[in-house]
Amino acid sequence: MNHRTTCRHCGHPLSLSMVDLGAQPPCEAILTEEQFYEPEPFYPLHARVCENCWLVQLDADVSPEKIYTEYAYYSSYSESWLQHMESYTDSICTRLGLTPNHRVVEIASNDGYLLQFFADRGIPCFGIDPAANVAEKALERGIETLVSFFSTDTAEQIVKERGKADLIIANNVFGHIPDINDFLQALQQLLQEGGTITIEIPHLMRLIEGNQFDTIYHEHYCYHSLIADLKLLESQGLKLIAVEELPTHGGSIRMFIAHREDARAPDDSIERLVGIERSRGMDTPAPYQAFGEKVRQTKRNLLRFLIAAKEEGKQVVGYGAPGKGNTLLNYCGIREDFLDFVVDRNPYKHGKFLPGSRIPIRPVEAVFEAKPDFLLILPWNISDEIIRQMDGVRAWGCQFVIPIPEVRIVV
Template sequence: MTRCRLCGSAELASVVDLGATPPCELFLTRERLDEPELTYPLHLRVCTNCWLAQIPPLIQPEETFTEYAYFSSFSTSWVEHAREFVDAAVDRFAPGFVVEVASNDGYLLQHVAGRGVRCLGIEPSANVGQAARDKGIATRTAFLDPETGAAVRAEHGPADLVVANNVYAHIPDVVGFTQGLRALVADDGWVSIEVQHLLTLVELNQYDTIYHEHFQYYTVASARRALATGGLALVDVELLPTHGGSIRLWARPEEAAGEPTERVADVLAREKGAGLDELAGYAEFAARVAKVRRDLLRFLIDAAEAGKTVAGYGAPGKGNTLLNHCGIREDLLAYTVDRNPYKHGRFTPGTRIPILPPERLAEDRPDYVLVLPWNLREELTEQLSYVREWGGQLVFPIPSLEIVP
């Protein structure tokens, strides 16, 4: 990558280099264990002109999202988060037509339909899109670009509300995707985008959310600049706890936007105070990432030498960044479990750790359970409360190693 994908500048500075890993969602079947895996550099850089943090677009979305291993509905808290958003948005805007981009398995649009509002999902992964259709949610299998946006608008009419949750980081063509959003939304409509906040990623060592599906990492300042490339203006922002710290961006077509709220200015000031508009703000991040790695490896090695058993919980994309960066294998983590049946019997990319059904934990009673989707800490602490019955402890690796009795 020699130029910024947003502004075209060649002034890209290194933030952290995590080596080379396989794509985080390409879980291996048993038959593929003797086959080689392609790995790609995972090197985060920041543009010193527009301050968009980004990794090289070495993997195209078609390679990952045509068939996808992530189904949103397996997270109870995420489905509830979507329901709360839908209820608030429908009450606020009374939309006649809602479109969600990267609508996954209908986790959000099922609530829109439940409110009696016409809706459509645009989902590139055929397998998860079919899960949405099985729920009765109209879903178009496609990647969003200006042409797709225009085609949907011509067929269904403009959307009063366009939702794009946890997808704005997943597209290498930021400008084309943003133009697609503008093509979808009515001239007086609203666009809502949720994406992880670079501020919390840096401040809380959330480096495992750096993986090849995430091409860029936004501050409000860089997101505002990205939105403008498609004729959208940022009018409001909310800080959310999801994914360890996210921003919900509210945008409108420029001609209907008006002045942004004070919350936009407040978050911009926080980002500036953290130094995210200068290289100094990123200077210590790589060192703190290295400490997370050392602490986790030290814990796992000490547990193994003490004869303690460690199993994992979850097989999220972020977990595969962590496992590969730390070089963790079965000798330190016997297996991990996941609620998603798609992953059962498969193996984590790169590290090749077996993925089993959650019931295995109660059968084996490990001394420690390493929680890989740490961003769902509250939900999973409750789900895994039964681990205490045999004296087991939960281990959270991010933002720093914590063992919970």
């Protein structure tokens, strides 16, 4: 583990603390039954702020090889995310006029969840992902995938073997990059002249406003505002030409990026959103300094609810085994004494245990066998989807609990 005291982009000292979530295991390091009695590595989880470029980042780097070589997250298990990506495919193909004569590359392509829609249109596409187990699922779909981390070396290899890309997609990966300057250089290398990069990333402003501290975990090295990203892109020969605000993951932004020399002029959406960020003080210490106490209050409120439920003899079960859920459970010290088990739609996780808390993971059907009093929704960002899917639990009076931004019970 590398302890970082200076900004990973500009080298300025990291003196401003945003929130300290203690020591935690990597959030996707799901345990097998054989690993249950073995020790787990715990690493500091502390988000700090660069007061020069305003990039928020972790001060401890866990090696990507320890996180991504085998990965427990499969994008295709979220119906709403698939719908979101199919809609993106339609809009970007129309916007850029993509045809079978163009080439699309996705960074962190996971199980082929997105590129399948380009393949269906006959548009040549290619994925890059370091997790061999999820890449295998993409290959089964017929999506060609290179199992590798994306870097300047990887980009050079791809350009030499396949040529440059007309569209490069990076969804929810920009925050996962420890060497952010090298990543941007690699995008610049791989991008065709006149081409477009789209980067979709959770919006730091929404994270702070929505108290979404559980989206802070070791695989998210950085947390992005437009104020910070404009500086990052400019430093690597790229420019922002448009930005969209999205509801996904508690509030995200999608950036449209081109080479600095590209003839397209930046549109008004950029100035508007930067203005909103400045009005919220995102280029001052104030919102970051206030965040930590809000997080501590959320911990107390959730524990207060769970203690009361258990003292009344109620059973509480968790829905979902996402990375964000593990940050929440480990920060709050929640184990099987509060949460009997969790369920997940992904069979890869069944029979295994959550990292740190060691709470068992079961199939969704286990909820209907146990008939708990409360269902704690850990992937709160898709709570509407989950409540629709699990509507049957209301038959015995089970209530849904949404923990973020504050504890809320849905009857």
